[in-house]
Amino acid sequence: MLSPDSLCNLCGKGPGRFRPLLLPLLPFPICSSCLTGSRFTCNRQQLGLASPLPTFSVEFEIHTHSPAARNRALKLLQYHYVRTDDATVSDEYKSPIYASLSAFRAHLFVLDDLRELVDDRCGTHLHIAFPSYLTENLLAVARTVFGPFQRHMQRHQSETEQFWGRAFCRFALADICASYPWVRLLTRYHTLEYRLPRFRTGWQYLEVVRFCRRVTFYLARTLAVLEERHDPLGRGELAWRLNQTPEGMGDHLLSFYREALGRSRRQCLRHEARTLSSLPAAS
Numbered sequence: 001m002l003s004p005d006s007l008c009n010l011c012g013k014g015p016g017r018f019r020p021l022l023l024p025l026l027p028f029p030i031c032s033s034c035l036t037g038s039r040f041t042c043n044r045q046q047l048g049l050a051s052p053l054p055t056f057s058v059e060f061e062i063h064t065h066s067p068a069a070r071n072r073a074l075k076l077l078q079y080h081y082v083r084t085d086d087a088t089v090s091d092e093y094k095s096p097i098y099a100s101l102s103a104f105r106a107h108l109f110v111l112d113d114l115r116e117l118v119d120d121r122c123g124t125h126l127h128i129a130f131p132s133y134l135t136e137n138l139l140a141v142a143r144t145v146f147g148p149f150q151r152h153m154q155r156h157q158s159e160t161e162q163f164w165g166r167a168f169c170r171f172a173l174a175d176i177c178a179s180y181p182w183v184r185l186l187t188r189y190h191t192l193e194y195r196l197p198r199f200r201t202g203w204q205y206l207e208v209v210r211f212c213r214r215v216t217f218y219l220a221r222t223l224a225v226l227e228e229r230h231d232p233l234g235r236g237e238l239a240w241r242l243n244q245t246p247e248g249m250g251d252h253l254l255s256f257y258r259e260a261l262g263r264s265r266r267q268c269l270r271h272e273a274r275t276l277s278s279l280p281a282a283s
Contacts, residue, residue, distance in 0.1 A: 008030050008033075008034055009029055009030060010077060011031060011034050013031075014033055014034070016028070016029030017029050017030070017031075022074060025071065025074045025075045025078075026074060026075075026077060026078065030077070034077065034083070035074075035083070037082060037084045037085060037091070038084065038085055039085040039086070039087075040084075041083075041084045041094065042094070042189075043057065043080075043081070043082045043094040043095065043096055043097070044097070045096040046099060047080065047096045047097070047098055047099065048098050048100035048103025049099060049103075050099045051099060051100045052217070053101075053213045053214070053217050054128050054129040054130065054220065055097050055098060055099050056098055056104075056126060056128045056129065056213060057094065057095045057098065057126075057127045058095040058124060058125070058126055059092055059093070059095075059124065059126075059127070060073075060076065060081070060093045060094075060095065060114075060199065061086060061089045061091070061093075061118065061122035061124060061125075062089060062090050062114065062118060062122060063117065063119045063121045064090055064117050069117060070117075072117070073091060073093060073114055075110060076110065076114075079095075079107045079110060081093040081094060081095050082094050088121060089121050089122055090117075097129075101210070101213075108202040111202060115200065118198060118200070120166075122198060123171055123172060123195055123196075123197065124199040124205065125193055125194065125195050126194040126197050126212055127187070127192070127193050127194075128191055128192050128194065128212050128216040129190065129216070130190060130192045130216055130219070131190070131220055132190040133227075134220060134224060135186060137233065138185055138219060138223060140232075141233055141249070142176050142185060143176060143177075144246035144247060145219070145246050145249045145250050146250070146253065147250055148250045148253070148254045149253045149254045149257050152254060152257065153167075153168070153174075154168070159261065162204075162268075163204070163208065163261060164197050164198065165197055165208070168196070172196040180195065181195065182194070182196040183195065192212075192216050194212050197212075201271075204264070204267075207263060207267060210260065210263075211256065211260040214260075215253055215256055218249075218252060219249065222234075222244055225244065233246065234246055234248070
């Protein structure tokens with residue numbers, strides 16, 4: 001017989017109890033705090049083996065008017081997400097901090113199963129670890145570094161929507177210095193927060209994660225080298241010769257983006273081919 005006095009299976013601290021109506025989603029005792037969450041909850045759990053690329057985490061927002069549909073997202077608690085309150089949507093689930101892509105991919109099918117709960121109100125923000133001592137340097141050159149890449153996204157809106165899941169909007173503005181920029185450079189988590197992404201499908205969002213980790217890694221590595229040379233803004237002759245000026249970094253980001261778009265298109269074609277092959281033959 002199940003004990004009503006078990007500790008919460010998630011936090012291991014509060015008194016947990018089984019929720020009969022939620023047993024298919026949460027087949028273990030859970031405390032009220034973990035179940036309901038709060039606006040200021042952080043998720044500091046780390047998963048996965050370390051890799052050369054930076055760690056990352058996801059904020060998975062959902063919105064629905066159906067209590068039953070809203071409860072479906074509670075299954076994310078089994079995968080070490082924490083539920084938080086956000087006034088603009090129904091719920092926001094914060095993922096653990098992933099050290100590797102494989103740790104994230106292991107449960108991507110769960111997010112894919114919930115994708116219809118991600119409507120036009122939602123963003124699926126992505127945090128990528130970034131050294132805090134380099135943040136001021138990046139802020140100083142941000143418009144030049146992100147400019148070519150950002151202008152490309154503005155000129156190709158349908159392409160932007162297909163890759164990122166949405167175009168620029170009031171919660172992800174095409175102004176890096178706005179209150180709600182598409183990428184926030186100064187956060188309390190020592191990360192770059194990519195606010196533009198919206199989860200549409202697992203393969204689509206996976207390409208976004210790959211791209212953002214690559215960009216963040218490149219910026220951190222380049223700015224660290226410039227800092228060591230006492231040329232933090234990349235204005236010296238050596239930076240110019242090695243294409244490590246802000247303009248050079250901007251060219252690299254645009255090149256990375258074009259490569260990511262090509263990979264995303266190939267993934268899309270493969271996905272469409274698999275879908276067509278699974279359809280019944282015409283009689």
